[in-house]
Amino acid sequence: xxxxxxxxxxxxxxxxAGIVLLVFFFIPFFQTFxxxxxxxxxxIYSPVVCGLQNYINLFHNPVFYKVLINTFLYxxxxxxxxxxxxxxxxxxxxxxxxxxxxxxxxxxxxxxVSIVVAAIAFKWLYADQGILNYLVTSFGxxxxxxxxxxxxxxxxxxxxxxxxxIGYYMIIYLAALMSVPKELYEACDxxxxxxxxxxxxxxxxxxxxxxxxxxxxxxxxxxxxxxxxYVMTKGGPLNSSKTIVYYIYEKAFENLDLGFASAMAVVLxxxxxxxxxxxxxxxxxxxxxx
Amino acid sequence: MKLDSxxxxxxxxxxxxxxxxxxxxxxxxxxxxxSTSLKGNAENIFAYPPNIIPxxxxxxxxSGVWDKVDFIGYFVNSMIVAGGTVLLNLILSSLAGYPLARxxxxxxxxxxxxxxxxxxxxxxxxxxPVYLITIKLHLVDSVNNFAGFVGLIxxxxxxxxxxxxxxxxxxxxxxxxxxxxxxxxCNVFQVFWKVLLPMVKPSLAVLAIFTFIGSWGEFLWPSIxxxxxAMYTLPVGVNNLQGMFSSNxxxxxxxxxxxxxxxxxxxxxxxxxxxxxxNEGAVK
Numbered sequence: 360x361x362x363x364x365x366x367x368x369x370x371x372x373x374x375x376a377g378i379v380l381l382v383f384f385f386i387p388f389f390q391t392f393x394x395x396x397x398x399x400x401x402x403i404y405s406p407v408v409c410g411l412q413n414y415i416n417l418f419h420n421p422v423f424y425k426v427l428i429n430t431f432l433y434x435x436x437x438x439x440x441x442x443x444x445x446x447x448x449x450x451x452x453x454x455x456x457x458x459x460x461x462x463x464x465x466x467x468x469x470x471x472v473s474i475v476v477a478a479i480a481f482k483w484l485y486a487d488q489g490i491l492n493y494l495v496t497s498f499g500x501x502x503x504x505x506x507x508x509x510x511x512x513x514x515x516x517x518x519x520x521x522x523x524x525i526g527y528y529m530i531i532y533l534a535a536l537m538s539v540p541k542e543l544y545e546a547c548d549x550x551x552x553x554x555x556x557x558x559x560x561x562x563x564x565x566x567x568x569x570x571x572x573x574x575x576x577x578x579x580x581x582x583x584x585x586x587x588x589y590v591m592t593k594g595g596p597l598n599s600s601k602t603i604v605y606y607i608y609e610k611a612f613e614n615l616d617l618g619f620a621s622a623m624a625v626v627l628x629x630x631x632x633x634x635x636x637x638x639x640x641x642x643x644x645x646x647x648x649x
Numbered sequence: 650m651k652l653d654s655x656x657x658x659x660x661x662x663x664x665x666x667x668x669x670x671x672x673x674x675x676x677x678x679x680x681x682x683x684s685t686s687l688k689g690n691a692e693n694i695f696a697y698p699p700n701i702i703p704x705x706x707x708x709x710x711x712s713g714v715w716d717k718v719d720f721i722g723y724f725v726n727s728m729i730v731a732g733g734t735v736l737l738n739l740i741l742s743s744l745a746g747y748p749l750a751r752x753x754x755x756x757x758x759x760x761x762x763x764x765x766x767x768x769x770x771x772x773x774x775x776x777x778p779v780y781l782i783t784i785k786l787h788l789v790d791s792v793n794n795f796a797g798f799v800g801l802i803x804x805x806x807x808x809x810x811x812x813x814x815x816x817x818x819x820x821x822x823x824x825x826x827x828x829x830x831x832x833x834x835c836n837v838f839q840v841f842w843k844v845l846l847p848m849v850k851p852s853l854a855v856l857a858i859f860t861f862i863g864s865w866g867e868f869l870w871p872s873i874x875x876x877x878x879a880m881y882t883l884p885v886g887v888n889n890l891q892g893m894f895s896s897n898x899x900x901x902x903x904x905x906x907x908x909x910x911x912x913x914x915x916x917x918x919x920x921x922x923x924x925x926x927x928n929e930g931a932v933k
Contacts (some may be wrong), residue, residue: 369748387778478680
């Protein structure tokens with residue numbers, strides 16, 4: 360095909376997006392590293408260079424370790440559920456049964472609703488005199504301090520994330536299931552295979568890339584969780600539900616310790632970028648092929 | 650044969666049982682919120698056993714919270730921010746996607762990978778410098794409302810996801826379309842605007858809908874930059890209900906439900922885009 364555009368045309372087309380990405384992605388990205396070497400604790404307006412001091416402080420800070428552990432606990436609790444339950448539901452929904460659209464709409468509803476409203480709704484379920492504690496006590500058990508007990512707070516918040524994510528991942532699985540050749544299931548039926556063997560031998564191997572994709576994207580979003588914690592617990596009680604993004608927020612915007620917060624942001628960057636690299640190069644190659 | 654049909658019925662029964670159970674779990678938190686929002690002061694909202702059906706039914710909590718909270722204002726602010734974000738994403742993504750799909754130029758590979766790299770950078774990790782830059786550019790609500798809106802929109806004005814989506818769409822158009830247009834005397838911008846853009850409308854729709862949902866629910870960024878209540882978007886305003894009405898759960902519940910109605914309507918109108926599975930992976 361002949362070249363119908365001028366030499367500068369491609370750059371002109373790229374310019375507007377380029378400016379936005381430069382100002383709001385690339386500069387902040389490098390600035391995060393720079394800020395992490397600055398000390399803001401004496402004067403917020405004229406920071407001094409402090410080398411690796413923020414990182415040394417970070418790795419001597421017990422709260423940081425607590426926050427890291429919480430973040431990985433979050434991941435360990437949420438990711439397996441979000442990888443498995445939506446798959447199971449997608450398999451159930453991927454049949455010729457009545458009411459599929461209604462089921463899909465209802466299960467997808469939590470994805471659409473603002474996380475703030477979802478968190479408020481759960482806060483109300485978790486209330487000390489709330490409906491969940493009614494259920495618990497009606498089984499003859501002690502009331503649970505869902506959001507006020509250090510043993511429960513993190514799990515209670517994780518449940519909200521899971522509840523809000525299930526519909527989203529179910530739809531991703533559903534798209535993958537549609538691509539499994541029907542003949543394979545027919546062969547299974549002739550062999551008389553039951554539900555479990557059918558899906559273990561046909562479905563799972565076929566959609567393994569999607570399972571891996573769901574695992575990494577749910578892991579990345581678990582690393583970035585914020586609103587649930589902000590609305591429900593503010594990281595409490597005693598830091599028991601504080602995760603890394605919430606701690607960055609607290610250090611940066613409440614304690615104004617920008618250097619320390621940036622050092623933590625660098626840690627977050629490294630972890631998320633590692634997950635993303637796996638994701639892009641293993642599972643989403645096609646979408647981003649040049 | 651008979652055994653087979655019984656088996657089929659039984660498996661259908663279990664399928665429906667599980668799906669009904671999960672559907673109920675999905676909507677129960679909202680049902681309980683709605684129930685609480687409709688209970689009058691004469692009814693104990695902490696009653697054991699709990700009543701799903703309000704015994705002292707009233708709309709008073711809705712009118713009460715409506716009088717005290719400027720929902721229309723929050724809604725308008727959210728519309729401005731989401732609308733602006735969608736518009737900019739459509740324009741910037743399609744402009745950038747076109748040369749990446751159709752043109753050869755120096756630095757194409759580097760540009761491509763630079764955009765790809767932004768996918769790996771979570772906003773949460775760079776939000777502090779983004780905030781400092783936004784202040785430096787005077788894009789905050791303390792300057793004026795317009796600057797405040799621009800500051801809310803700009804960090805999300807374009808995304809790698811959008812650029813790649815549009816690039817993919819342009820790749821799918823036969824090259825003959827452009828050639829014919831060039832022969833007819835179009836220049837490159839006319840080719841883009843008059844010939845190619847109308848052909849990628851379905852992708853533009855997908856991008857618009859998912860950008861809208863993402864922007865509408867955004868909480869972290871507005872809660873960092875906003876200082877004036879008059880500028881609150883719906884999620885920030887709803888979170889603020891907790892402080893305003895401390896333990897008045899009737900009002901908090903009514904306000905939360907009110908704030909959710911617009912997006913539910915939007916979802917039901919556009920549901921096929923969300924649940925068909927064709928656009929998997931488009932949000933977040």
